[in-house]
Amino acid sequence: MKPLVSDNVIMTANRPIWKKLHSAIASAFLASHIRTQAGLTADETMLFRKRLQQLSKGSEVFSIEDEAAKLVFDIVRHIVFNFPPNAQTEGCSYLEGLKETIELFNAQLSKNPLIKLKATTRTEWVGKRVDISIAAKTCERFAALRSEIIVRSRKDPLSILDLLLRETVLQAGTEKGEKAVELPAGGLKLLLTKDFFSFIYMLLEKHLEIGQKLRKEHNAIFGRSLASGLEVLTESPIKLNDMEYTTAVIKESLRLFPVGFGVKEAPAG
Template sequence: MAINTTLLAILSLGSACLLHFMYRLFTHRRWFKDLPQPPHDFLWGHLKIMGEVAATMPPNTHPQAYLTAIAQKYKLKGIFYIDLWPIAVPQVVLTDPDLMSRVTINQPLQMHQMADEFLSPIVGHNVIAVANGSIWKKAHNAMAPAFSKSHIRSLTDVIVEETMQFRRALDQHAGKGDVFSMEDTAARLIFDVIGRILFNLKLHAQTEGSALLGDLREMIHLAQAQLSYNPFVKIGLIFKRREVLSRLNPAIVGIIKERLSILRDQKTVPSRKNPYSILDLMLREHTLDEDQMNEKSENLTPEFLELLVTNMKGLLLGGHGTTTDTLCFIYMLLSKHPEAVQKLREEHNRVFHANFAETLDTLLDSPQKTSELEYTTAVIKETLRLFPVGFGVRKAEPGVTIDYEGKTYPIDNNLVVIPLPHAVHYCPSYYPDPTSFRPERFLSSDPDSTAANANFRTFGRGARACLGQNLAMTELAIILLMTIRDYEFDCANLKPNKEPRTRWTNMDLRFGDVVFQELGLEAKPRGGMMMTVKKV
């Protein structure tokens, strides 16, 4: 009797759960009726379509490529919806620049909690890139002076010094004639630069190796593995992550406390007009006057210390990731475009000097001259157009809608709102012949330049645009100025595809699968971007 009662209870509970699931399935799928979308299946939503598109590309391709492929395959313009329930949160994708501006500039939406959930295992909660409200405002106001154009120009000597070490690494590879990972080599360069800007310290990643860099990159690998649906994998990652964080967090805390001790010993209040480092600006929020300088250096609240550690990790990763990726893709593209290399060299000789030593002297004396490198800037922007670093995800408040071509569409209901630069950058309506590497489209003399610059969205727009974009553009311009004249790069082990994998690009006919950016912290180079280099 007891067994029958228990069995009946289990069957009743199972039936109730099944009915609840079917009710949610029906109401959820019905919500998408009459919305712009790819073909919608009542049972699968768009899960099968997403799987089919993903299967056409190499493993772990960044999802921006999937969404662009769907938009082009099904001729979806401006706005469309993706139903991935119950596997993932449903999405509304914006592929019209005006719509993107409305949710980032006109009525900026908050960052979606999904971004914080992805980043928090790596850096912690509320890093500036995904924080909202007062937390974001405080961090942004503190850091902004360090990213001004004038301050970045004052750091030219730092970028030059670290790039000279990068040249020495290239000399060694050229002498050996070996195949090396440009991603790893460039990451050490950019990490040393961002370390100087963050901490006003030399991190020596290029010369001695950096445990800090190694641990941060390991955290990214662990975050990628966290996407696994295998519960045993997830459990194992918890212990691995704790092991890495037990080294990483104390190292950064040590740097923070040491710097605060120095400031207090010197009774120095960091200046917003001429900051020594971003850390100084953040500490300024804690030590605003000389009276506080007399307090013990350990007197940092746990909350403030956690916020500092989180943002230092976030800036170390973000600061070196985007620039590293872009430099890899620039060298990749230039390897197949000698005409662009020649134009770069001619511009560098004209604006600076044909002699390398005199070029450095001019650069250090007049760093503002990098703004005259119009073609160099165009090469960087064209690379970022073809290989954007990814997208930010937003969330609308209940009841928020958006108008497009005379119709009103909902963007709330816990949807992930995705402004998708990748789709804009590969749309012929915005960029004629979009799969071609043509830097000239960004030159002021080109008739398409106004539209090209207006629709360029890699760094985002509005108050939440990438804080470090001026730094990234300046770093890349100086690195190109100091390398293109003396080195030629070639991709190694390329296996060009016989047929294009997708509708949105045919570059894989020349470069193979390396053109499909991998999902990392951002859309990163595939396989480490293996290269060879030789001296000119």
């Protein structure tokens, strides 16, 4: 994963760096905090649903992976950076750049030296373009946090970026905000290395009986009405804990298609 997301990301770091990153962002992954994002996730998923309805009425083949990537990107972008989500409605150059980076990374595994050289050169250019854009936004947030009188606590973060910048802010700006830029930028790339939704949809299409069981569980917990289901989800996100069968489906899909399994090279020979 290092060529794609750099060394200083929790998935590739070790020892002191890993410990520091884990300590900084652990609170963002607590179940109590994740449940507070249920409303955001529901709103973005409704846009995704509307988009699929529009596409299904046409006769042209479309990529569900591309559409799912926009949904995942908007949710992750908001949670990680607290940037306004707009990839589903307006498109986003960040997303296109990150997708191209992943495609180019796979192209670098080619045995053709010309293709490999071209992909490597292009990867560096696209990577720098994405990192510069994210770095600019990160520095803006760093400046905004320094100007605030109260620094948000670890238990109540607005974003994972706030958690990563918190220590630097508390040190009264003795370090430059740019030093924290690489960490969230790499983390966003990591979260976008696999469009997991696509595999769940594929598996459900091949196993219709599983989809029926999923709907039965969803109807039992949230009701048959979409409006009432959204209301229950928003007001009582703790009910997500009752979705035992849905959780099992997600875990089994991850077992069959692990995150990051596509960016690897077979041993020589």
